[in-house]
Amino acid sequence: MKKIMSGNEAFAYGAYLAGIKFGSAYPGTPSTEIMENYSKYPGVYAEWAANEKVAADVAAGVAYAGGRAMCAMKHVGMNVAAEVLFYSSMTGTQGALVFFNADDPGMHSSQNEQDNRNYAKFARVACLEPSDSEEAKNFVKAAVEISETFDTPVIIRTTTRLSHSMGIVEMEEEPVAEAPAEPAKYVRNPAKYLMVPAFSRGRHPVIEERIIKLTEFAETTPLNRIEPGDDEIGIIVSGVVYQYAREVFPNATFLKLGMVNPLPVKMIKEFAGRVKQVVVIEELDPIIEDHVRLLGIPVRGKDVFSNIGEFSPSRIRRSAHEAGLLPGSAKPVVAVPQLPGRPPMLCPGCGHRGLFYALQRLNAAVFGDIGCYTLGGAAPLLAMQTCGCMGASVGVIQGIDRVGVKDRTVAVIGDSTFFHSGVAPLISLYYNNSPSTTIIVDNRVTAMTGHQENPGTGKTLQGAEAPIVKIDELVRGIGIKKVDIVNPYDFKNVMDTIKDHVQSQEPSVIIAQYPCVLKMRERKPAPVVDVEKCNECGNCIRIGCSPITKVDGGISINTELCNGCGFCATICSSGAISLQNKEGGIS
């Protein structure tokens, strides 16, 4: 039987088929759906961790105890989990340990486009890169075998395009349900697992030897294959880019790599001997190209295909024409007309809007973080000036305030981001007595990635009841005394509270709490506009709410898009916007 699956669905299915029984992840586009789908298979256990490092630590623990484990993250999540990758590379594991790593060439939803194949090389671990959904399923089995045979963690690298593309997957026989396992037997072996210098020095030669053995494996594994064609051009390629290259160069000879670390040597030399010209097509960094060049083989790569942004068949074709790798010249580029752009914005009815409008009115300097609320930096709110990585806001504001800027400076961080990596910097901020204001925008869910549960929601990944970590108690537990909870729609109170906090000389926290309206599906009737009363002050336009449009002499509200939150009525200076009550009358 066949089924259409996304790359991420196929990874989950493959993990289930490969006998992986444990998975942990922190949500992050484009990786999120791997764990969501995996959690639905019978006989597996999956959870959301507070962050990627925790997910990887827990997975490593499972693998230390002999279980087959996986963790999943987006590329920048690997930065957080990198410590675990490096120590688990040193120790190896008892059971299989698979890191699913989703890169984002083109930065569809990320702050950078780092190429995490570098991590595999850096940490001396095997890295597999499938090129479609069918391979996504199959490569998990291969990763588990490699991990257990070579005593190494294995990275499966995907990219946005592979994770979120769909293709046909061959369904397989369900794994036979195993009899209940006996209690796991943990084997104590400090020389292998206790990474203090004396033991670590013993382990380093082991992992260097392992990478040599893995290179030998790379020479013969069917994960890497030569696809014969004419001898004019030989293309070395991996991942979804293989699919693009196949269309652009239908007759070329291909070396299709499924294992991108370590790279084979003999196989590449043999391949180069079969063709007149070797060309490497790879998104982002010249990792394969550098390897080929170090083997003394002349190669074309980054001189033709950019190290910036995502590829597509069209882009590869154009670059190939320009470099003379394809005969004739490229088709003329069709000019795309200048049209009004459509960037994402805070949703109609979003509770964050009230807070950011207040920050805009106060002309606050806002040091931000990663989540839906980063859209507070978009026009016309323009109420955020920095965003670097998860949890950065709380450390950055301490530095800013340390220099003495203290000019209406605030940090803004979301609930899930706070649990992820905001707690430690807040402890540090309190300990060092920084007079900073941290605003935690608590919409009671991990919203940006599609409404995942988190330690504050009271639900597990599977939707079962879970204890709630209360943010105000957590913050007070650190020792911070000045803590206020506000409803972001209560505009006057929000303004007064922020003013009070930024003037204060002690570490302080404001929790702006309102549940995500998309998640709650909360909807009220749209407000009514009396254009006669409108004085065109522009307040309602400045809140950046998509249903509100400027028209001649006033504004109009698109009732189809409006969520009926009424915030525009709250901040209207002339009483021209009024709420409807349930019966449709005007209140």
Add this chain to the structure above:
Amino acid sequence: MKKKLDFLFAGVGGQGTILVSNILAEVGMQRGYDVKKSEVHGMSQRGGAVESHVRWGEKVYAPLVEEGCADFLLGFEALEAARWPHYMYPGTIAIVNRHRVNPPSVNLGQEEYPDEKKIEAILTEAGAKVVWVEGAAKANELGNPTLAGVVLLGALSARLDEPVEIWVKAVEDLVPAKFKDLNVKAFLAGREMA
């Protein structure tokens, strides 16, 4: 069966482009085509632009349609349809929902929303034949604006050779169970409109 058919979807987050493109991919597979599909989500629920590619063929490698190769463009929103002339060729059919959602710069009075003539000219100059469909009006008549995409799918289906039963079954299988009948109704209405 054709050697290949490439479809491009353009819309605004929340319009259901992903669901409709899933139905189209399913129909292709049921007909025996190799099928690939690609879209970028993540920002889609926040009212941003959404694009989706669906490809049917004897053998499909890339999940992305090449520029100048889209056989069909399904525009869920008029301005969004106008962003893709570089994917058109003489022979492309652009099925466009007569529906407007203002982007932020238009709301702020900084830019103008292009009129229907301009949108049509952009696509026609790139070689496409533009077919306007009253998807939004039909969906509202049926009581749910999000049905517009399925209306468009109906209009598309009338231009393809696949038997209607395959389409209806794919719609029934992929939409939420409680909205099944309504979606089939919307689909058939779109098919009639074509």
